[in-house]
Amino acid sequence: MGCNSCCELIKTRKVICDETVFGRITKQGVDIGYILSDSARIDRNSSTVNVTAKCCRVEVVSGKFIAYIDIFAQEEIVIRNQGGSPQIINLEYGFCEEVPFIFQKCTPAGGCFDDLDDLECQILDIEATTYIDLNDDCTLDQCIIIKVKMKIEKCVQMFVTLCPPEQTGDSLIVTDVTLDSTNPCPICPTPSEG
Numbered sequence: 022m023g024c025n026s027c028c029e030l031i032k033t034r035k036v037i038c039d040e041t042v043f044g045r046i047t048k049q050g051v052d053i054g055y056i057l058s059d060s061a062r063i064d065r066n067s068s069t070v071n072v073t074a075k076c077c078r079v080e081v082v083s084g085k086f087i088a089y090i091d092i093f094a095q096e097e098i099v100i101r102n103q104g105g106s107p108q109i110i111n112l113e114y115g116f117c118e119e120v121p122f123i124f125q126k127c128t129p130a131g132g133c134f135d136d137l138d139d140l141e142c143q144i145l146d147i148e149a150t151t152y153i154d155l156n157d158d159c160t161l162d163q164c165i166i167i168k169v170k171m172k173i174e175k176c177v178q179m180f181v182t183l184c185p186p187e188q189t190g191d192s193l194i195v196t197d198v199t200l201d202s203t204n205p206c207p208i209c210p211t212p213s214e215g
Contacts, residue, residue, distance in 0.1 A: 028180045037140065038086055038127035038173040044120040046094065046165040053112065053159050058105035063153045063161075067099040070151040072167055075117065077142035079173050086124040086173055088142055093117045094165060098153060122169055139175065146170040 075091040093115065100110040129137060152164045 027183050029183060030178060031181055032176060032178050034141075034174045035177045036172055036174055037137075038124055039171075040124050040127050041168060041170045042088065042122040042124055044090070044092075044122040044167045044169070046092065046118055046120060046163075046167070048161075048163040050156070050158075050160045051163065053100070053110065053155075053161060055100075055102065055107070055110050055159065056105060057100070057155065057159050058102055060103040061105060061155060062101050062103075063155060064099040064101050065153075067097075068151065068153065069097050070149050070165060071095045072147055072149040072165070074144045074147055074169070077144065077171075079140040079142055081129050081137055084130060085128060086140075088122045088124070088169075088171065088173070089119055090122060090142070090144070090169065091117060092120045092167060094149070096151065098161075100155070120167060122167075122171075124173075127173070137175075141174050141176070143172040143174055144169060145172065 071094070073093045073095075075093055077088055077090045079086060079088050081087075094117075095115040096113065098112040100112070102108055102110050147167065147169045149165050149167045152166070154162045156162060
């Protein structure tokens with residue numbers, strides 16, 4: 022049986038990295054807009070932060086993969102202003118900031134990567150924790166730690182070998198090989214061999 026048509030050229034995504042990475046947003050001296058009492062404190066049970074990834078780009082910097090993600094943060098901060106007026110202060114605001122996420126385990130030197138141009142991000146999960154301190158001058162300092170489960174991917178073309186006709190189903194055998202002009206699919210014999 023000939024095998025001249027056993028290969029198909031497909032376009033797919035190759036996973037370069039799959040890792041959980043961390044980034045942070047820091048804000049210092051944020052004006053609260055109210056006079057605080059000496060016993061004022063953050064109500065950590067009622068204060069929340071929600072983050073959303075808007076867009077992402079990947080660069081190789083100093084031998085590391087870095088994903089730059091535009092993070093939109095929506096916050097609600099509750100301050101218990103005991104002995105002051107008002108007694109409860111609710112601060113709600115949102116902002117967008119580009120945050121770098123450095124890959125620690127996956128590095129360009131640690132894999133067989135022929136071409137690192139046009140890398141793309143796939144964000145699988147994102148969550149955040151906020152840490153807030155009140156200052157004596159009625160401002161607050163804040164640090165938001167962001168945890169992102171993500172992949173770095175690259176769109177590639179490769180040949181796949183189709184299953185023989187006697188096999189059922191839509192299974193494919195994928196081969197990522199170096200091609201030559203005389204035989205574009207080395208698994209299949211050339212016409213002279215078939």
